[in-house]
Amino acid sequence: MAELSELVGVLKAAGEGTRVRLLALLADGDHSVKDLTEILKQSQPRVSRHLKLLADAGLVRRNAEGAWAYYGLAQQGDGAELAQWLIARLDDGDAERRRDIERQAAVRAQQQAQASQYFDTVASSWDLLKTLQVPEEAVEAAVVAALGGRRVDTLIDLGTGTGRMLEVLAGSYRRGIGLDSSREMLAVARARLAGAGIGTAQVRLGDIGNLDSSAGPAEVIVIHQVLHYFDDPGRMLGQARRLLGPGGDMLIVDFAPHDLEFLRSEHAHRRLGLSQAQMADWAAAADLSVQSVAEFPNQNSERGLTVCLWHLSDKTATEFSDDR
Structure with missing residues (x-):
């Protein structure tokens, strides 16, 4: 069981609109900061700041790869359990959530198109x-x-x-x-x-x-x-x-x-x-x-x-x- 202060920290990290949107996007797979800025239509410093708060609270994990970093949902711990609880209660029919899903699909399609062009x-x-x-x-x-x-x-x-x-x-x-x-x-x-x-x-x-x-x-x-x-x-x-x-x-x-x-x-x-x-x-x-x-x-x-x-x-x- 987590100490009270730790649990409050996790709840504070998750309790913000953009950060909940980030958790929902990362539930569908890893993303780079660049991807997430394109999907959310927010600045890179703002998105990075939100991701740092989520990572510090144990809600997401960060993998550094060269000059880039990729984020995904945490796989274990109190933060991981809370993230899954929140995501399960989101309505994919919500207008803002629906836009995020559409932009996420567009970003992935663009990436695959670039790869296909390279292979060709x-x-x-x-x-x-x-x-x-x-x-x-x-x-x-x-x-x-x-x-x-x-x-x-x-x-x-x-x-x-x-x-x-x-x-x-x-x-x-x-x-x-x-x-x-x-x-x-x-x-x-x-x-x-x-x-x-x-x-x-x-x-x-x-x-x-x-x-x-x-x-x-x-x-x-x-x-x-x-x-x-x-x-x-x-x-x-x-x-x-x-x-x-x-x-x-x-x-x-x-x-x-x-x-x-x-x-x-x-x-x-x-x-x-x-x-x-x-x-x-x-x-x-x-x-x-x-x-x-x-x-x-x-x-x-x-x-x-x-x-x-x-x-x-x-x-x-x-x-x-x-x-x-």
Whole structure:
């Protein structure tokens, strides 16, 4: 139980209109200060001041990434419980709340449009760009090994890009589905799969930031070098979770935290890597458990990026099995 003074501090932090609006927005996923200023139509210093009060009171959490910072709802503690209590009682039909939701959707759509434009530009050289940044051979071998030699009925590759993961894992599925929002990337993927003689996989145009659950269920979902293009990887992970069948596995490949700002400014990255703690929180929120984590440092450069492979599993199925 919290002391009286601490509880009063939390209530004071939450008891202001703009701060309640911020809590409601962050309940739908992480946002940068820049995003929140655009949505609320308030100045950056004002929004930052509100966020600091909320963070100091334990209502939200702050993750610094290079020159940017991202905020999300606190996951535990009295502040987290109060935030959830308040949000559950908000009326999404309220005029101001409705405007916030509409602006939030517009900000996300703009971000995804920028990413798609980038992918369209680099589609033909995408695989070369990846080899300059990460130890692909070791990562690909680890992804294959993570499936333990089994062959599943359905595997979904979200943000399939050039279809490389569908090619690498061709022996691990009877039906492979690749989803991507870039037509140019999909053209490259179709050519790659056809050239490799892989007839068990197909690629489709789809918004991986707003997934259609009809694509699932899948026993395995692969998210390879995708989450760092999203302001809120946890929200993307939660959406992907809806496509995962009971007892399914999710393989996520992405960068460990780094400080290479040029990847944000020149290569459309939104997050400068993902930490182990962040992934654990996002997985838990999506009813997934972290089975293992492997790291692959880049040996080619002093400032080379480290790549991580997370193996997540359906937490609800694991708990059911343990109960038995």
